[in-house]
Amino acid sequence: MEIRVENIVKTFQSSEGPVTALDDVSLTVPSRTIMTLLGPSGCGKTTLLRCVAGLETPDSGKITLGHTVVWAKKNGKTTVVTPDKRGLSMVFQTYAIWPHMTVFENVAYPLEAQGMSKAEITSQVAKTLKFVQLEGFERRPVTALSGGQQQRVALARAIAPEPQIILLDEPLSNLDAKLREETRVVLRSSLNKLGVTALYVTHDRLEAFALSDVVVVMKDGKIMQQGSPEDVYFRPNSRFIVDFIGKANFINGSVQEVKKEHILVDTGLGTLLCQFRDDVQPKQRSTVAIRTDFVEVVPKGKENNVAEELTQNLVSGVVERALFLGEYREVNVRVAEETLTFRLHPTISVDEGDQVQLFLNPQGCHFLL
Amino acid sequence: MDQSKSRLITLILVIIVGALTLGPATMLIIGSFSEGFGAFGTLTFEKYARVYSDPRLYGALRNTLIFTFGSAILATTLAFGLAYLNHRTDVPFRGLLHLIPTIPMMIPHLAYGAAWAILLNPSNGIVNVFLRDVLGLGIINIYSLPGMVFIEGLLELPIAYLVIAPAMASFDATMEEASWICGVSPRKTMRKITLKMLLPAILAALTLATVRSLSAFAIPSVLGFPNRIDVLTTFVYRLVSTGLFPDYGRAAAVGVNVLVSAVILVFVYRHYTATAERFVTIGGKGHKIHRMKLGKMRLPMGILALSLGILLIIVPVIVLAYISVVPYIMPPGPKAFSMLTLANWKAVLSEKITLVAFRNSTFLALVGATVGILLSTVVSYVIVRIRNAGSTVLETLAFASFGFPGLIIGIGFMWALVRTSLYATIWALLVGYVATYLPFGIRPLTSTFIQIDTDLESASLVCGAGLFRTFRRVIAPLALPGIISGWTMMAIMFVQELNLSVILARPGTEVLSVLTHRAVNDAFWGRVATLGVIMIALSAVLLGLTRIFTRKFAS
Ligand SMILES: Nc1ncnc2c1ncn2[C@@H]1O[C@H](COP(=O)(O)OP(=O)(O)OP(=O)(O)O)[C@@H](O)[C@H]1O
Numbered sequence: 051m052e053i054r055v056e057n058i059v060k061t062f063q064s065s066e067g068p069v070t071a072l073d074d075v076s077l078t079v080p081s082r083t084i085m086t087l088l089g090p091s092g093c094g095k096t097t098l099l100r101c102v103a104g105l106e107t108p109d110s111g112k113i114t115l116g117h118t119v120v121w122a123k124k125n126g127k128t129t130v131v132t133p134d135k136r137g138l139s140m141v142f143q144t145y146a147i148w149p150h151m152t153v154f155e156n157v158a159y160p161l162e163a164q165g166m167s168k169a170e171i172t173s174q175v176a177k178t179l180k181f182v183q184l185e186g187f188e189r190r191p192v193t194a195l196s197g198g199q200q201q202r203v204a205l206a207r208a209i210a211p212e213p214q215i216i217l218l219d220e221p222l223s224n225l226d227a228k229l230r231e232e233t234r235v236v237l238r239s240s241l242n243k244l245g246v247t248a249l250y251v252t253h254d255r256l257e258a259f260a261l262s263d264v265v266v267v268m269k270d271g272k273i274m275q276q277g278s279p280e281d282v283y284f285r286p287n288s289r290f291i292v293d294f295i296g297k298a299n300f301i302n303g304s305v306q307e308v309k310k311e312h313i314l315v316d317t318g319l320g321t322l323l324c325q326f327r328d329d330v331q332p333k334q335r336s337t338v339a340i341r342t343d344f345v346e347v348v349p350k351g352k353e354n355n356v357a358e359e360l361t362q363n364l365v366s367g368v369v370e371r372a373l374f375l376g377e378y379r380e381v382n383v384r385v386a387e388e389t390l391t392f393r394l395h396p397t398i399s400v401d402e403g404d405q406v407q408l409f410l411n412p413q414g415c416h417f418l419l
Numbered sequence: 420m421d422q423s424k425s426r427l428i429t430l431i432l433v434i435i436v437g438a439l440t441l442g443p444a445t446m447l448i449i450g451s452f453s454e455g456f457g458a459f460g461t462l463t464f465e466k467y468a469r470v471y472s473d474p475r476l477y478g479a480l481r482n483t484l485i486f487t488f489g490s491a492i493l494a495t496t497l498a499f500g501l502a503y504l505n506h507r508t509d510v511p512f513r514g515l516l517h518l519i520p521t522i523p524m525m526i527p528h529l530a531y532g533a534a535w536a537i538l539l540n541p542s543n544g545i546v547n548v549f550l551r552d553v554l555g556l557g558i559i560n561i562y563s564l565p566g567m568v569f570i571e572g573l574l575e576l577p578i579a580y581l582v583i584a585p586a587m588a589s590f591d592a593t594m595e596e597a598s599w600i601c602g603v604s605p606r607k608t609m610r611k612i613t614l615k616m617l618l619p620a621i622l623a624a625l626t627l628a629t630v631r632s633l634s635a636f637a638i639p640s641v642l643g644f645p646n647r648i649d650v651l652t653t654f655v656y657r658l659v660s661t662g663l664f665p666d667y668g669r670a671a672a673v674g675v676n677v678l679v680s681a682v683i684l685v686f687v688y689r690h691y692t693a694t695a696e697r698f699v700t701i702g703g704k705g706h707k708i709h710r711m712k713l714g715k716m717r718l719p720m721g722i723l724a725l726s727l728g729i730l731l732i733i734v735p736v737i738v739l740a741y742i743s744v745v746p747y748i749m750p751p752g753p754k755a756f757s758m759l760t761l762a763n764w765k766a767v768l769s770e771k772i773t774l775v776a777f778r779n780s781t782f783l784a785l786v787g788a789t790v791g792i793l794l795s796t797v798v799s800y801v802i803v804r805i806r807n808a809g810s811t812v813l814e815t816l817a818f819a820s821f822g823f824p825g826l827i828i829g830i831g832f833m834w835a836l837v838r839t840s841l842y843a844t845i846w847a848l849l850v851g852y853v854a855t856y857l858p859f860g861i862r863p864l865t866s867t868f869i870q871i872d873t874d875l876e877s878a879s880l881v882c883g884a885g886l887f888r889t890f891r892r893v894i895a896p897l898a899l900p901g902i903i904s905g906w907t908m909m910a911i912m913f914v915q916e917l918n919l920s921v922i923l924a925r926p927g928t929e930v931l932s933v934l935t936h937r938a939v940n941d942a943f944w945g946r947v948a949t950l951g952v953i954m955i956a957l958s959a960v961l962l963g964l965t966r967i968f969t970r971k972f973a974s
């Protein structure tokens with residue numbers, strides 16, 4: 051079942067005046083797709099999710115689930131379907147599992163609401179608990195569960211009624227790092243297996259990449275970019291996205307020439323090949339982002355390892371600082387007037403004062419508008 | 420800390436607290452099996468046989484059940500409503516509504532009951548006169564079981580609120596949202612989720628209010644006395660206060676059962692509070708509070724809640740102040756205002772006994788609260804910081820005695836002190852006060868100490884400061900706000916103390932509340948009102964002084 055959100059605006063009244071949490075947001079989650087809403091704290095992710103759930107009332111716009119308009123306000127006429135009638139499921143960040151009930155009662159709750167028979171409920175709960183690997187926990191009070199187990203009860207409660215749409219608000223954020231990584235994988239395969247349409251909120255980009263078919267990056271109540279994880283990672287469209295999905299150096303540049311596969315940009319490092327885009331003109335000035343992890347050290351004399359047409363992007367400089375951080379080495383390299391930060395593979399040892407030649411992969415050089 | 424030293428301190432405290440709590444309780448039990456007062460004689464069941472064959476006891480028992488549960492249910496219902504309005508809706512005047520449950524502490528129950536008797540007694544109650552003579556309607560007789568239930572219910576409202584409100588405030592609204600999402604309507608969610616999750620807190624409030632109204636003496640004695648509506652406390656009081664030979668044996672025989680019931684209830688209460696806390700901790704952090712929009716009902720609900728405050732606070736104070744300056748109960752009006760007089764004040768203030776009582780009350784408040792809070796501080800510290808068998812015993816003792824009914828334990832003290840030189844001295848009252856109200860100091864201070872990080876103490880110990888220096892230089896200053904507010908609360912409770920005093924006071928050791936009680940029995944309403952105003956003023960002065968002191972200290 052598809053989720054369609056059109057032109058949703060939502061403002062909150064706070065003590066310092068109105069806060070716009072959602073500023074004319076539109077998006078469509080195609081049927082059976084996992085979409086994540088990614089963005090920094092306070093960008094409106096939760097608010098959007100809650101509008102879809104019906105827990106928050108937008109100021110204007112339209113929300114459609116499948117073929118049913120569940121919320122719309124146009125010309126003073128409002129259509130409202132209350133949350134209990136929207137037929138979707140939700141996993142809350144704090145789990146919101148009821149402490150006065152056992153695991154069984156929590157999971158059975160939505161099924162009872164649907165008027166299922168006792169026998170059906172028992173078998174459905176058993177099936178669901180097996181799915182989330184909580185068999186044998188039926189009689190446990192939920193107050194006697196670990197964080198990870200509570201999270202699975204919350205998930206079980208959401209999937210037990212076999213919903214077509216499931217909303218998840220940072221369901222993994224209360225787990226410790228290791229458990230979070232494991233659960234991420236399990237969650238992805240579970241959601242795929244169930245064939246549901248999922249809208250997933252997170253501020254963790256790894257989680258977003260690992261889980262979703264489509265990533266939507268938000269900032270200040272607006273959608274900044276939307277696409278597959280690869281799309282967003284390899285073709286960031288703004289400085290905000292570059293910053294959010296990784297680390298980069300930002301330098302000034304002006305377009306020299308738009309070529310077939312790349313654009314040539316004059317910068318303080320010399321003329322660099324940057325990722326192609328067709329919406330720029332020669333002489334246009336703006337910022338170039340040089341990603342910290344799209345770099346290789348090319349020893350003197352090994353320049354032939356770099357393809358002929360890309361030698362443009364070889365630059366040399368002096369290492370000013372080198373930090374060993376385990377997974378990578380973080381080095382500051384002085385190239386001409388600029389100091390750039392790069393992440394090198396930990397096996398490549400460099401020392402402060404070393405002269406190095408670096409190849410800046412054009413895939414990691416973005417001319418930003 | 421040094422193991423042997425901490426063990427010694429714990430042992431000393433266990434002996435002191437044990438003597439103060441188990442001592443009178445044990446003496447009560449022994450007394451109930453004794454032949455006479457003062458000399459125990461041989462073991463006998465005679466007192467039990469006599470008192471439990473008295474049909475009046477069963478009347479009192481029936482009244483007690485109705486009075487106790489009735490007022491507890493009323494108080495809990497009102498407290499729940501008020502807490503719900505305050506924490507979960509957009510009711511207006513929220514700032515004011517939060518104050519309502521805290522102020523009535525300042526008003527002695529006896530004076531409060533008297534104010535209502537002045538308004539609603541069947542012969543010349545001001546409101547009743549108006550209903551009958553002006554409107555030609557029937558009267559409301561406050562000298563009845565429903566009247567007693569209503570007034571005691573209002574008085575237990577604050578304590579019930581203090582138990583329910585925190586649970587309501589920390590209630591995680593996503594628990595309700597999760598239920599809506601599951602397809603359950605808001606109305607059904609209220610029943611299946613909200614009420615169920617708050618149930619332990621509600622039951623805790625209900626039990627606590629029950630314990631308190633079980634030991635209540637003031638309201639039954641003001642409002643029950645005229646029509647001889649006895650509850651167990653007034654029944655026991657009558658056994659020791661009337662007739663030529665007060666029968667402490669029979670009183671003890673009844674009292675033992677009241678005491679046991681109270682202690683059981685207190686442990687039931689503990690069970691529910693523990694459940695309530697477990698329910699809260701699972702809830703999330705940083706939840707948003709969704710306030711229900713009351714819409715058209717917003718203002719009416721606000722006014723309804725405020726009127727509760729008016730009934731609780733404004734009415735009694737105004738009534739008492741007014742009655743203290745008119746010659747007899749009369750409706751306010753031109754006639755009354757032309758007859759304003761200070762006669763009551765002059766009479767009360769010129770009597771020697773008033774000065775004695777005022778001196779005794781002030782002494783007990785100041786010295787008693789100081790002794791009480793010092794003991795509470797040390798005991799709480801040991802309970803929180805030294806975890807050994809002794810501290811567990813201390814905690815249990817402090818908790819069990821939380822439910823001790825003052826009047827019953829007073830009879831235990833009579834048995835305990837009758838052959839000592841403390842008997843009939845002001846020190847008997849002091850010991851009794853400290854013993855009975857110790858839990859009220861220990862409980863808040865325990866939470867104060869829990870909030871002080873152990874590392875702060877360890878740091879001082881590591882710096883080479885000894886235990887006592889650490890306590891004086893680090894712990895005490897950090898705990899000082901808690902200690903001061905505990906002291907204030909105890910001092911105010913001691914000014915108003917009636918239940919123990921009415922048993923333990925002897926000629927020369929009367930306190931203000933005992934004088935008020937006598938005036939109530941004689942239906943000298945002008946005197947009652949005057950003494951009531953004096954007690955309220957004394958409490959207010961104590962509160963004001965500590966406020967000023969705290970502010971000075973903070974700056
Ligand atoms: N009930 C509310 N009242 C007032 N302001 C609110 C309310 N809920 C959200 N906001 C504001 O709306 C904005 C968006 O909040 P939202 O909770 O949607 O952020 P978020 O993207 O989920 O952030 P996080 O990652 O921290 O959960 C924030 O500025 C927040 O302060």
Ligand SMILES: [Mg+2]
Pocket residue numbers: 095096097
């Ligand atoms: Mg959020």
